[in-house]
Amino acid sequence: MIKLLVNQVKVPIEHSEADIKAGVEKKLHHKIKSFEIRKRSLDARKEPFYVYSLIVETEEGKHLLSKDVSIYVPEDLHPKYEKRDKTIIVAGYGPSGIFAAYRLMEAGFKVLVFEKGKRIKDREADVKRFFETGILNTSSNVQFGEGGAGTFSDAKLTTRIKDKYIDYILDIFVKHGADQKIRYENHAHIGTDEIRKIISSITDDMAQKGVEFHFEEEMKEILLDEGRKIVGIRTEKGKYLCDLLAIGLGHSAYESVKMLKEKGVHIENKDISIGFRVEHPQSFIDARQTNSIIEAANEYFLRYKGEKGVYSFCMCPGGFVIPAMSDEDTIVTNGMSYAARDSGVANSAILIQVFKEEFEDGYAFLHDLEHKAFAISSSYKALSQNIADFMKGESNPLIFDSTYPLGTVLHDFNDFFSEKDCDILKQAFLDFDRKIPGFIEKGIMVGPETRSSCPIRILRNEHFQSINTPGLYPMGEGAGYGGGIMSCALDGIRIANELILNHG
Ligand SMILES: Cc1cc2nc3c(=O)[nH]c(=O)nc-3n(C[C@H](O)[C@H](O)[C@H](O)COP(=O)(O)OP(=O)(O)OC[C@H]3O[C@@H](n4cnc5c(N)ncnc54)[C@H](O)[C@@H]3O)c2cc1C
Incomplete structure (x- = not known):
């Protein structure tokens, strides 16, 4: 049996798995x-x-080689395992923390993970209770807990970044139960x-495999020596020493x-x-005129360039608007959907630059x-x-109920954002309405x-280390180096690769 990488297998838009196999043959x-889609x-x-x-398994095969067909030699993206004597603390267990810790574990470091929130099962109960009753747990919610902010999301895996480690991340997701389709x-x-x-x-x-997890244990303080080098962290439960700290x-x-x-961190x-x-x-949304082959009919991406940029973001087809606050007496919305995306309502953030x-x-x-x-609510x-009322500065009953589980209060957003931002938002809505008639x-x-x-x-230097705190490696969205599950996971891998290369 031999494995071949076969490129340029062309199949019609409407096709089955059998059609792909027939196309390769x-x-x-x-x-x-057998075959596996890459x-x-x-x-x-x-x-x-x-x-x-495709990666294709076949008997014999050397005579099949051509410009589109080569022997499949998998690139091993996993680090070489060696017992390494350094202890690394990873604080925060969202996509950046997960993939940094995973890779450092694979490389043989002693890894301790600290996450202020709870494990998913307990976190789910807290989030459900909040959605149903409005009782918020400020340490266990849509933002905080195992998996980080992306856990109660649509888990879209889109990113504009091109990086070979995307395959590494997707392989780990698939190994742990994700559908193969996410690969392609x-x-x-x-x-x-x-x-x-x-x-x-x-x-x-x-x-x-030996990673030491500390859930419900928040990093309260970083510990520095006299040269400002990281020596550990302090939590409510005590001090933990480490050689390096990724946050x-x-x-x-x-x-x-x-x-x-x-x-004093910069x-x-x-x-x-x-x-x-x-x-x-x-x-x-589904009924609008699109080239539904190129652009998924159920999603849109809108962008308006005015004095400030306005854009659609994190669209959740068939999803729900959710309360995503982590602080009491605040309101923060976001979006999520289940795999089936079947709520019947499309939501997307519309954001203006500040x-x-x-x-x-x-x-x-x-x-x-x-x-x-x-305070208003x-x-x-x-x-x-x-939206039509926002354009006119009016307040009328909603044309349909929001999916936001705790209910909504009518308010004129003209009184909420600055006058200038509202003017730009209105220009943007007019532009979006030209692109998708009826949007308003x-x-x-x-x-x-x-x-x-x-x-x-x-601030990080060329080795991804804080510019004035040796041993501190800031990563992901909260450090300003990512936005979204994939880009933050990739940033965690970038940090792990640096530590393996220079501290292994
Ligand atoms: C509702 C929602 C939906 C989203 N949908 C998508 C989507 O579909 N696709 C997408 O790509 N992105 C989505 N995002 C954005 C995405 O989730 C984030 O960009 C991503 O999770 C950021 O990863 P991160 O590792 O930088 O941080 P986070 O995921 O925010 O994780 C940080 C973790 O650190 C923990 N923490 C904080 N302080 C401490 C401390 N002192 N000690 C210990 N632990 C601490 C927090 O509890 C948290 O679990 C969504 C976000 C939200 C909120």
Whole structure:
């Protein structure tokens, strides 16, 4: 039996697995035993068709080699295992922390993980209780806990980054239960129900292989020696020594950021975005005119370039708008969907840029908006308005109920965001309505959404280390180096690779 990499297998848009097999056999003039899809792309220059790259198992095969057919030699993206004597602490167990810890474990380091939130099973109960009753646990919620912020999400795996370690990440997801399709589908998504099982399985696997997990144990302080080098961390339970510290704390860890600032770690402000979710009947989105082969009919990506940029973000077809706050007396919306994406309602964030010159302290700026929304609502009900009413400055009953589980309170967003931002948002809506006719008339706004990006960057040098705190490796969204599951996971791997190379 031999494994071949076969490129350029062309099949019609509508096809079955049997058609792919037939396509390979036709290309090779040879029967195959099995195949595994590695990549799929669309050729839409004329009559559209799919082009596959496949790993094929067949008897014999050397005579089949050609420019499109080679012996399959898998590139081993896993690090070489050696018993290494350094202890590394990973604080924060979102995508960046998970993949940094996983890779460091594979390389043979002693790895300790500290996560302020709970394991997924317990976290699920806290989130469910909040969605049903409005009782918030500030350490265990949509932002905090095993898996990080991406756990109660659509788990879209899209990223514009091209990196060979994307395959490494997807392989680990598939090994722990994800559908093979995530390897090759455009706009692949896992769904909140599936990602929770996958992350739990990864954690169990790592624990079994020797990673020491400390859930419900928040890093309260970094410990430095006289030369400002990291020597450990302090939690409520005690001190833990380490040689190196990788922190992936997410965009909501403002208290930890305050502590890092007090410790003198160099941190700068960066631009952010704010906005709200819009919801439309999914049938309305599906029915618009698109080239549904190139662009998934159920999703849209909108962008308006005015004095400030306005864009759609993190669209959740067939999803739900959810309460994503981690602080009491605040309102923060976000979106999630189950693998089936069958709620019947499409939601997406619509965000407007806020430049760092517009605030002194980005966290304070965002918290003011979150508290202001709560003060208006007097509860965890989100603010809502028909888009058409926002355009006219009116307030009428919603044209349909929001999916936001705690209910909403009607409010004119013209009184919520600055006049200038509202003017730009209205220009953007007019532009979106030209692109998707009916976007204004058929949609509602639910908000505010304030946690789509982190207002700070922890400065790193060319070795990804804090510029003034040796041994400290900031990573992921909360450090200003990613946004989204894949980019943050890749950043965690980048940090792990650096530690393996220079500290192994
Ligand atoms: C509701 C929702 C839906 C989303 N949907 C998608 C999506 O579909 N696709 C996508 O690509 N992205 C999505 N995102 C964004 C994505 O989840 C984040 O970009 C990503 O999780 C960031 O990864 P991270 O590792 O940097 O940090 P996070 O995932 O935020 O994880 C940080 C972790 O650190 C922990 N922590 C914080 N402080 C401490 C401390 N002092 N000590 C110990 N632990 C600490 C937190 O509890 C948290 O678990 C979504 C986000 C949300 C909130």
